[in-house]
Amino acid sequence: MDLRLPENGPAEPFLGAADLLETESRIDLPVEVHVRDDPDERTWAGHYEDRHVLNISRQAATSAMGRELALHELSHMARYEQNHPSHHQSTDEAIFLALAGKRVERRKLAHVHQLANHMKDIYADDITLSVAPGAKLVTFLESRLADAVADRPPVVPTGWQLATPGSDPEITAVNAGFALALVERHDLVDDDHRIYDLAHAAADDAPGVSVERFADAFRSLSDDPTESEYRKALVDMTREYVGGAD
Template identity: 70%
Template structure:
């Protein structure tokens, strides 16, 4: 892998992630890692072309790049790049097209529309993490999913707000938190990563209770059942189904597309 790290972070974690990926997969395009100062940047991958050719960009905050999760975060993004180079349906399907098919003629809240993009990213993540988990131990990934879900549950608005303080940051939305819980369970069950008594199940149950219009089990089934070897038509239908179910489904469970 042609890897170039730009910014205030040592390259070790990225080189280690590249070594893991290359035990089973190969990236043909160069990878530019851009370490950014803004801690809210998190991580994401982009795919670009210029006069010199095609290349990937891994954007990551300095906080993430120097954390204990740096190697795992980088490996996850490299896995997205591998899926993109494979022209895997999950990574070349237009999210905007799927949302248009799912929601034409429907009235949808702005927040739910934004959440639909997050759900589409979860479906990409399922396929990227099929690669990630095949080449590296998953203990840190499970802990990351658990800690993220626990933090979201703790950050939800109180049913009885106190009169002596004012929230200055947005609280977690219970409905998308429930979908996030479904994604976490789907991923660990898809790969047999945890036992039935793992704390993730307790957290997911709490998320389910907090969002009566979103059935965690139904969304978990939808994420978990994504076929490893899908085609463009089947993947588009699955994405349409799950986004429509979240945005307009009466009971929160996936509905068949028209």
């Protein structure tokens, strides 16, 4: 992998993540790492014709999750280069197909974009969790879900976003479904793990959103869907979340 490290940041998290990824996958385009000084900078991957860019705050890069966050974003890059439908399907197109003729609250439209990002994360983390242990990710998911349920959204830059400003109960319920799906898809927890209690609390706070249905939908995403199959899954989940919009 052609990994281009910045002069103003640590190297180990990115080198370690690259070594892990290359045991199971590959990235052909160069990867530029940009370390931002803003502690609230979200960790994200940008894709261009001649390179990928991994954006991360210094705080995140030097945290205990630094390698895992970097690996997560590298996994997104690998999926992008594989032309996986999850990383090329237009979310706006799916929203149009799902909601044509309906009036939908602005907040719910924003939530649909987060739902689509969760679907991308499922496929990225199928790679991530094939090359790295999941203990840190489970702790992360549990902590973020606990913060959201308690209405105390954390100010932490992450690759997996599980909280929104104000911890809206409806999207928190979707996030709970995503968290359950990810840990169950990879057999990361036992049935009595605390994350189930947190998901139950999230479900109680949003009776109009089925945590169980979203968990099942995320968990059962096909490993290798066609473009049509993936688009249908995204459209179906969008309709499930928006529900009876007029």
